[in-house]
Amino acid sequence: MANKSDYKKLTRLLNDSAVELIGEELVFKVHYWGAMPQHFDNPLHRHSYFEVCYVMEGEGYYYESDVEYPLLQGTLFFSRPGMWHQIKSQDGLALLYVAFEIDEARSKKESIHRYLQLLHNNRIVVPSADDTITAQTWRTLLTLCKQDHYLVKEAVRCFASALLVSFYPEFSQSLEYEETTDKQQVSAYLQRAKLFIEDNLTLSLSLQQLSSYLHITERHLSRLFAEKVGQTFSHYVQERRVQKSIELLLETDWTISRIAEETGFESIHYFTRVFTSKIGVPPSKFRKSQLSEIPH
CATH class of the missing domain: 2.60.120.10 (Jelly Rolls)
Known part of the structure; x- marks a missing residue:
C-alpha cells in the first residue's frame, strides 16, 4: 500500500x-x-x-x-x-x-x-x-x-x-463487433441507437455520446445511419425532435416553450425556426389549425 x-x-x-x-x-x-x-x-x-x-x-x-x-x-x-x-x-x-x-x-x-x-x-x-x-x-x-x-x-x-x-x-483495442457487417448485429445497434435517442430527446445528443453508449466508434455509427437509415445522425435526431413536438402539441396543453425544452431544442426561437422549416407553419399555428379540425 x-x-x-x-x-x-x-x-x-x-x-x-x-x-x-x-x-x-x-x-x-x-x-x-x-x-x-x-x-x-x-x-x-x-x-x-x-x-x-x-x-x-x-x-x-x-x-x-x-x-x-x-x-x-x-x-x-x-x-x-x-x-x-x-x-x-x-x-x-x-x-x-x-x-x-x-x-x-x-x-x-x-x-x-x-x-x-x-x-x-x-x-x-x-x-x-x-x-x-x-x-x-x-x-x-x-x-x-x-x-x-x-x-x-x-x-x-x-x-x-x-x-x-x-x-x-x-x-485502440477494437471492441467486439465494432466494424461488423452482420445484418442481425447492425440491426441491433440501430435499434439500441434509436431507443436511446427516443428516450433522451430532452438532452443535447451528440454522435460521440451515443457511440460511447454503444461502444463503437463515431465513424462506424455515422456510417450505419448513412447507409441503413438514409440520413445523417444529426438529421435523424432533429426529425425525431420535430415528430415528438407534434405529438406534444396535439396531445397536451403544454406551452410552446415547455415543448421546445422537452424535445431538446436550445431555445423557443430555434424550435420555431426548425419546426416551420420542416412543417411549413409555426408550432402555435399548427396546433390551432389541427385542433380546430377535431370534431366536438
Whole structure:
C-alpha cells in the first residue's frame, strides 16, 4: 500500500529521470508526471498534448464533451489533445498521471501515424484495468520509487517508456463487433441507437455520446445511419425532435416553450425556426389549425 511519501517520491523520480523517452520507433517528450494521493476537482480545461491517468483508489467522475464517465479504483482514462475535460471527486482520488507528446522529428513515420490514431479513437476510459500491462507498469513504477539502488533511475526510464508505448494497444483495442457487417448485429445497434435517442430527446445528443453508449466508434455509427437509415445522425435526431413536438402539441396543453425544452431544442426561437422549416407553419399555428379540425 502506497503512502503520501511514496507518491511524492514517484513524482520527483519520474520528473527527474523520465522526461525524454527514446524507443526504437517512438520518442516521447514528457511535459510532466504526477502522483497524487488525493486529487479532487479541477476546472474545465483542455491540453495540446495527451494526458493519461490511472485511479489507484477512490471514486469520482471524468467529463469530456458533455459525457460523464464514472471513475473507480482501477479505472484507466485519457484526455486527447484539444478536448475539453474535467475531473471531479468529492472525497479525492489517488491518481497517477502523465502528460506527453510524440517527438515526430525523431520517431518513425508509420509508428507516429499508428499512435496518433488515438486522436480519433472512441475508447477513452477502461473501467477495470488493474490486470492490464499499463496498470501493472504503473504499479511497478510506484514500487521502484521505494528502492535505494544506483540503477533505479535507469529502470524507471525503461518502465516509463514501456508505459507510454502500452497506451496505444490499450486504448485502440477494437471492441467486439465494432466494424461488423452482420445484418442481425447492425440491426441491433440501430435499434439500441434509436431507443436511446427516443428516450433522451430532452438532452443535447451528440454522435460521440451515443457511440460511447454503444461502444463503437463515431465513424462506424455515422456510417450505419448513412447507409441503413438514409440520413445523417444529426438529421435523424432533429426529425425525431420535430415528430415528438407534434405529438406534444396535439396531445397536451403544454406551452410552446415547455415543448421546445422537452424535445431538446436550445431555445423557443430555434424550435420555431426548425419546426416551420420542416412543417411549413409555426408550432402555435399548427396546433390551432389541427385542433380546430377535431370534431366536438
